[in-house]
Each structure stands twice: as C-alpha cells, then as structure tokens.
Amino acid sequence: MKNRSLVSINDFSKEEWIKILDLANEFEKNPTQKILEDYVVATLFFEPSTRTRLSFESAASRLGAKIVGFSDSASTSVKKGESLNDTILTVSNYSDIIVMRHPREGSARFASEVAPVPIINAGDGANQHPTQTLLDLYSIRKTQGTLNNLHIAFVGDLKYGRTVHSLVAALCEFNTTFHLVSPVELKLPSYVKKHIKDKNLTYHQYTNLKDVISEVDILYMTRIQKERFSDPIDYEKVKNIYILENSMLDNSKDNLKILHPLPRVNEINEDVDTNPKAYYFQQALNGVFVRQALLTSILGVK
Ligand code: CP
Secondary structure, eight states, rough: OOTTTSSGGSOOHHHHHHHHHHHHHHHHHHHHHHHHHOOEEEEEESSSSSSSHHHHHHHHHHHTTTTESSSSSGGSSGGGOOOHHHHHHHHHHOOOOEEESSSSTHHHHHHHHSSSSSEHHHTTEEEEEEHHHHHHHHHHHHHHSSSSSOOEEHHHHHTOOHHHHHHHHHHGGGTTTEEEOOOOOGGHHHHHHHHHHHHHHOEESSOOOGTTTTGGGGGEEEEOOOGSSSSHHHHHHTTTTTOGGGGTTTSSSSTTTEEOOOOSSSOOOOOGGTTTTOOHHHHHHHHHHHHHHHHHHEEEEE
C-alpha cells in the first residue's frame, strides 16, 4: 500500500482491507506511538466534517505527525479562484500525504492523478467514502466476529449516500445478503446494484423499515441528506420518512448492532442511544484506529 492513493474502496484489494483491519486492531490496543514524527499530514476539507477530519487529525497526532490544512476553503486562495490542480500541487510541497474531502464527484481521483504525494479520499460528493467503509468493516467484524454471510440492512438515502455506495461494494466480497430500505426516490443506483448482481448475491428492496428489523445482523442507518437535493420540496417529502425508536427493536436479533456513519438528524431517536445494540459512537471511535492503520501503511511505516 506504500505511496498509493485511496480514492475508491476497490483501489485496495480485499486482502489489503483485511491487513488494514488487523493493523487497526493493533492500534486500538496501543494508539499512542510516535512513529510518524518525521511526517506532515495535510487535511483539506472543502466540505463540512466532524468525524472524518478530526479522527484523521487525532490519528495523526497520536502518532506524532504534524498536521496542516483547512476546514473551510473560504479562508484559502480557493476563494480567489485558485484551481483544485494548483491547490493540490501547492499543498503537495508542504506535506507527505493529503486527506481531501470535496463536494464534487471525481475530484479525489483528479487530485490523485496530479499529486506527487498519495491522496486519501475523505468523501467526494455522492460518490465514495472509502475510509468510512474500512471503519464500517472494522466495526462489523468487531461486533459480529466475522464479515462473512451476514444480513445487512441499509436504510435512508441510498441514492446519494457515499458511505452506502462504498460499503455495498466492499460487502460484495463477503457473501452478504442486502436489505435495502428507502423511499422510491432514493433507491440504490443501478451501478451500485450491479456490484451485487455481478457477484450473484441477493438483495431485497423495501419502503417500510419495520419489515427488516427482525431479519438482520446490522442495521446501517443513514441521514436523508438535505444538501444533495436540488429541489427543497423533494427533500421535504422524504425528510422524516424513517425514524428508528427503541420500541421497534423488541423483536430484533440478539446480535443486532445499529451503525450510522453520522451525523444524524432525527433518523435515530435518542432513546435508542442507551440500547446495547446502538454502536454508532463506538463506530466513530474505531475511525481513529483504522485511520492510523491507513496513514502508517500508505506512508510505509507499517
Ligand atoms: N461519517 C462522516 O463522514 O462524518 P463527518 O461528515 O462528520 O466527517
């Protein structure tokens, strides 16, 4: 993985994903090791973030790396009209690796093609969020003891949800049965369903959340993303369509865990938070260990 960019989850092989998860498990036991003191990590966030940016920065800090970057491109020369090409070439002079989030699909791939340093895609529009996928896989393996043969429900915005697109692609390597819950307007795109079909795996589509809860090992909730709708009226129609409440979990499997990439708006009621099946805040913590594994593997230190 040394010096390679991670733009799409399929840029790394299944064997490489497993190596990252195993290394993340080692970092979870010992997260503070000053093995990146000679490195500078750049975090360029052209779109808002709490977990991805701060967990990358926490991961880098615990390893002794220096961090440069921005969380608001309005405070940079992008505001004066600087191109992504020029920003990436400039920041490559100041850092050994660039973590970038950008609202435009394909921007991370473009950056990886022009940058002399590796690029980690921290989310490009509605396309991909591969580091979220790795922490999701870590969370699933940790809670279920395996990644194989699970029934996994994806709930909410399956059309624009980049975390869903990346994770479905990865889970196709583990004989998953997919349960896809969304309003008709936000169904999983055909090009993502093709990954499932190509592997001869099964998927079921639903519009009612209650139909799947007792069937699955993982319930992957997502936010209906207001910022992805071009017409606010379309958002208003679906914004409250799924709200998971604690009472709805009564007949769920004992091993069920509820995941959510976060942030949530109202799709998981706060009365679920104290249920032992709620795992979304631990999932966010796992992001630190997985990102430590990624940074050290790509920088060639592990
Ligand atoms: N999961 C995730 O991408 O969260 P942020 O938008 O807060 O980074």
